[in-house]
Each structure stands twice: as C-alpha cells, then as structure tokens.
Amino acid sequence: MNQLPIMQVLPDLKRILTDRTAAILIAEPGAGKTTAVPPAFLEEPWLAGKTILMLEPRRLAARSAAGYMASCMGESVGQTVGYRMRMDTKVGRNTRIVVVTEGVLTRMLQSDPSLGDVGLVIFDEFHERSLHADLGLALALEAQSVLREDLRILVMSATLDGDRVASLLNEAPVVRCPGRTYPVDTIYMPEAGNATLTTPEKSAAAAVRRALAEQPGDVLVFLPGEREIRRTEQELALGSLPPGTVLRPLYGQLPQPQQDAAVAPAVDGERKVVLATSIAETSLTIEGVRTVIDTGLRRTQVFSARTGMPRLTTVPVSKASADQRRGRAGRTAPGVCYRLWSREAHDHLPDDNVPEIMETDLAQLALELALWGVRDPGALAWLDAPPAAPYAQATALLRQLGALDAGGAITPHGRSMAVLGAHPRIAHMLLRAADLAAAPLAARLAALLQERDLFRGPAALDSDLTLRVEALFGFERSASSGGADPAALRAVQRESRVFLAQLQAAPGEGPGDISRSGLLLSFAYPDRIGQKRGDGAFLLSGGRGAAMREGQPLARSPYIVAPGVDDRAGQSRIMLAAALSEQDLLKHHADSLLEEREVYWDSESGSVKARRVTRLGTLILKQTTHERATPEETESVLLKVIAAEGLQLLPWEKGTTQLRQRMEFMHSLRAEWPDMSDEALTDTLEEWLAPFIQGMRNLRDLQRVKLTQALEGMLDWNSRQLLNKEAPTHITVPSGSRVPLDYSNPGAPVLAVRLQEMFGQINTPRIGGGKVPVLLHLLSPARRPMQITSDLASFWQNTYFEVKKDLKGRYPKHYWPDNPLEAVPTNRTRSSK
C-alpha cells in the first residue's frame, strides 16, 4: 500500500485540512484515493471524537471500499469502518468511517443539518456530478457556513475542473495526484465512425475484426445501448471470426449470470469480446482487456420541460468519458484504444458530461430544497444551479400533489412525502393509498413502476399494469413466474417489501381489489389521466394526446391513467396504463375538478353556444348543452373565430377593400398610421371591430357588419381629411373624367386611363402629398393597355410617337395629334373632328 501514488500527497492534504475546512483532491485512476484517504485522517486532532462520512455513488463501490479499508486494519466491517445504505447498514459503536450512498447523505443532512458528530465529509467520484452529490454538497456547504464552522469538506474527483470547485469552496486548495496505469495507444478511425455512411454497430463490428487481427488479449466495445449490442452481435455473426472468439454482451438489464460471464476472465484458448454499455465505464472492472473500441456514444435520459416527461437520447460522450473508457485497456498491461471518430471531432467533444442536475426531473430535488427551507435555489451555492424551466415544472407538480402550499412552502403532507424518499409522485400515491387502506396494493404498484417491466417479448405489448400486478401476486403466492421475467419479479418483490415496511404493512397481506390500481396510480399521475377518444387514442389531463396499441381490452376503457408514456413529438405512445372508473375519478379527484361555464364556437351550426362543463385539467368530464351565451361572451368568441378563420369571414365589398388599401398606402408613407395587413388587423380586432359586432351570434350576422365604418373608426377627423387628400379615391384628369385609383399594390397605386384623356398634361399626377407618382396604365380607346409608366413627361417625348403610329392604324377615325401637350383631351370614344 505504501507504494500507491496517493501516499505522496497525504501529508499535504493533512496539512491543508488542519488549517482550513475545505480541500479538493484530483487523483487520476489507479491512484488509490478511495481507500487510502479516509483512514489517513483518523488520528488528526480536529477529528478527535468525531467521524468521517464518505459519499460513494454506487452501493457496490460503497460496500467494497468499506470492506477493503476494514481488512487493511485487520478488522471486519462494522468496527472502525462501516457503511450505511438503503436497507443495509453495518455500523457499530466504535465506527469512525461511514461510507454512505447518495440518498442516505441527503436524509442524514435533512434530519440533522448540523451533522452531529461528523468531523469530515468526503465526496468521492464527484466528477460524476450526480444530482444527489450536487445537492449534498450544496446542503453541506450551507451547514458548514451556518451551523458548523469546524466541519471539514473534501471533494475527490478523477477529472474535474478543479478551479470551479475551488471557487465554490471559498478558494479551497487543490491537490493533484498522478495515477498508476499502463500506457494506452489511441487510434482514431474516422472512416469507421462516419455515421452518415454507416451505423455505429457496423463500424464497431469492423473495428472488432481489425482489433482481433492486430492486437493481443480481450476486447471491450462501448456501445450506446442494448439494441446496438444485439445488432453488433448479428453483424459479427455474418462473417467468420478467429477460432476461440466468444462474444459477451454486458448491460444493466442482463441477468446476473450473463453479466458475470462477461466480467469473468476468458478461459484458456478463448478470446473474449465484451459488447457493453457505459456500465463498464466505471462500475465494473473486466479482467484481461487489452483493447477498447469506443463508438463514442451513450444513451442518456433527458427531462423535457415542454412535456414534463423524460426521454432517452443517444449523444456523443465527453472527453472525460472517452478517456475513462480508454483507461479500461490499461489496467493490467499496455493497451490500445480505437476511437471511431476523428481527431478533429474529438476536439469538439464537450470536456465533461452534462451534470445530471441540468437534464433530469427536478421534482425530488425541489422537494428536498423545500424541506430544507429553501424556496429559491439561488439561496444555496451550486456548481451549476438547477435550471429554471424544469425547476418551475417541478414545483408546479409538487403543488398539484399537495407537497407545497401556494407560497411554495412545504406542507405537512410534503414532509411525510420527503421522508419516504421515493419520487414525489410515488410518495404521494403511497400516502393517499394508506388513507384508503390500500397500502399493500400501492406498495406493489410503486415497486412495479421503479423496476424494469416484468414482461418481455410479446407479453410486454399489452400495456395493462394490472396484468403485472396479477403476475407479481401469483409469484408471491406460489413462486411461479408464469410468463414473467423471474429476475425482474424478484427485484420488484424486494422493492415492494421496502415500501410495505415504510407504510407499516405486513408483506403477507393480500392484494385487495386489484381493480383499484388505476385509482391509486391516478394520485401519482394526476396529469396523465386519459379520456378515450377512440382507436386507442386518449387525451391526457395534462394536455397531451397519447395512444396505445389497438386491440387490447384496455384501449376500450373510457378512462385510464398512463404512468408509462414516451415523449415523441405530437402524440405520446402509452407503454403502461391502468383502467380508471369515472366514479372513482369524480369522487377522489373532487378537489381538482373545475366547474365552469364555457362559451364556444359550434362549427357545425356556425354559431356561438354556451355550456356548463366539469373539467379535470384539459379533460371535460361532464357537460350540459345549450345555455344561452351573453352578448359579451358571444362577441369575444366571434372575435376569436375571426382571428382563427381569417378576415374573409367579413363582408369585404369593393369600396371597403379600396378604403383598406388606401389606408395601407398611407401606412406605407407614415409609420404612425394603422397597419392594415391581415396580421395587424387580426391582432387588433378587439379595438376596431368589436363595437360593430354587438348583438351578433353567427356567421350570417357577420355579413351585416358595417365594415367601412369600422375601418374609418380607426382614424380621427383630421386623419380622414388627410386620407381624402393624400390617398384620393379618384383623380380628375385633363378630359374632366374622375378616374378611380387602384390601390391593390399600396407601394404603387395605379391610374388606368385612356391615353386621349391625358392630352395636355405634362407630368405624372402625384398623390401622397406629392411624394408618390401614380403608375399610369395608358389605354387604347378600347381600354387595352398600351403603355405603363410613372414618367408621363418622358412618355410624351419618346414613346408616344411609336404608340401613335400603332393607334392611328387601328383607330384611324380618332384624333392622334403630333403635339399631344397642346391637344385638347377628350373622353369621347369617337373622333370629335
């Protein structure tokens, strides 16, 4: 143990923590920090009579760290060194080092914020940045500054950016320690990883063949998920592999014996190719690996604030993760790592994985903060503060569940929920169920929701949760698994016993009425109560649409609750659900029901109607028909319909349209004039149209709207005068005719007039206070356009003579003078001379 690299830095650490209350240790893999650091402080004077708490992110790691430290002291666990985790605690009277897992630390801080006899808290593997570690550090820092100035905090990490943590810990000193691993060659293979040309599993398979040919020892391949692992297996099975090659998948859901087979050393004469998820990145050490192949992808859960539902996505790993994966090839001998991306792409990878707090459901975090007495997370010091949108979503859910009051303070019910430790949805269900004497059923449901599905394959296609409840009770009675997954059954049974113990219910107690499952689940998911819309489609009380596979009996249920839904765009898919009776819904969600009068547009009759509805979220549970809407209600609905369907519902006659266009022309000259575009008019219906639709009830009535008056109403008296002056309806031309102006293009109003009527006028008539020349359409006697111009003077000088020749030929009896400016204009079609 003396030759471990960590030994060189321990004196430094001891010196720092004698004088100060915080330190950061950055130690590379293989340095030995987890087991060497805690015992080093036992004899420090400031720790006299106090204990050390070390946080580990995983149960397995916590147990083995405690075991190793104890054995180094020649003791067993529970003497000087112990551990504490959910449902498993080994701590004795003389225990001074307690290794805890994440939820435990949060509970200890919440039940005694001063941390009683604890002298030092160590956060191990802090670079993983789990939600609980971030929360634990924030709470511990506040405990230190408010209650326990002598409390020491040590943050240990493999790859963390030390400076950011240092500034969070009041400029705590950073100690760095090299690791001890064998060198690993890195080979970038961009051609294999080009996702536009091939799939990750195809390139992984190609890299496996290359590694088996070029390198000795076993191969570890990192893939994003189970699906890719299975496909890579198929891909490799297509061609022959060197004799003795064995493929070993490895992922969390795999049964234990197969996981063991992947981890165990290969037997003589065999070479092992392990196809793994990120589970092999930190938690497990696999013997004999000399080559790592990394697709550079991982699957991660992202909480969508938009829908309030979690979603799985495949994302590139961080540089830190890629280095961690590469390190797995150098544990026992020098190795090689094939990266299926380019050196340039590597430069663009993020340095670290996104901290869990930035992406995950924050409901539990928000409940813990409320219990701590914090309403604004900004009151605590964070490396990354909880993001605002998901946090707001979380507190809204907590209010709906009754955990927070309107002011955001925790309620007594919220306190009971927090103590249970389960997700707030689950905790709320368990407490409501206990009130209804349904705790035994609720405990099973909670366990079913937290563990993986009992059914695999075709049975999993039926989304009815009560089938799982029946399978579970069958297993509890007779230990027969039926068609269900035995490992999953055992896990669910273990889990449900924990909940039963918390609710003080006996494990042997029968299920009671399984058909109450839907009711109990509706307490946990009040926003996912579904109302049938047909064809397996449901509308959820939270506002989303969702659909389940057709053909299953559950699809015919008028009401369901859907704990398992995905987050796809448009309508969600329902994976797990249970039927819910309307009677239960009305009775047990009475507090959430909203009775209101609703005025609505009946598109069938094209008229406004009113009804009284009972709502649960977006669902309408009951309604009466045909009450009469008040004039105000009617008016407001009509305006909404016009806004939605468009202004063409109004009676646009020729003169009205011209008025609108003239006003638009004025707007183009003077920005302060009202904008007459469809969009602007739609946005301001309330102001200009509302007074003119009073008493109207339907589309036919709308045809009586005095639209010209309504538009004129947008202008005051002065503006109307200016309108008539600058945007006249007609222009009087030299012949004496009043010719209408066409404003359909407000940028260039058109005056269409017979050429002969313009004789004698030198320049183009102008409008808009002289700023805008009209666009002249000069017409033949038969009103055919001969010339389009906005420069009349130039026309007379140049083009007129060509046009004249043409016109003379076609209209010989008309008068086509050589000097049009001195000729007498005429509006008569026939020649006057």
Add this chain to the structure above:
DNA sequence: CTCTCCCT
C-alpha cells in the same frame, strides 16, 4: 423495432 445508469 419501447429500455442508459444509479439511488432513498
């Protein structure tokens, strides 16, 4: 073609 990994 529904499923990364943990934890109270």
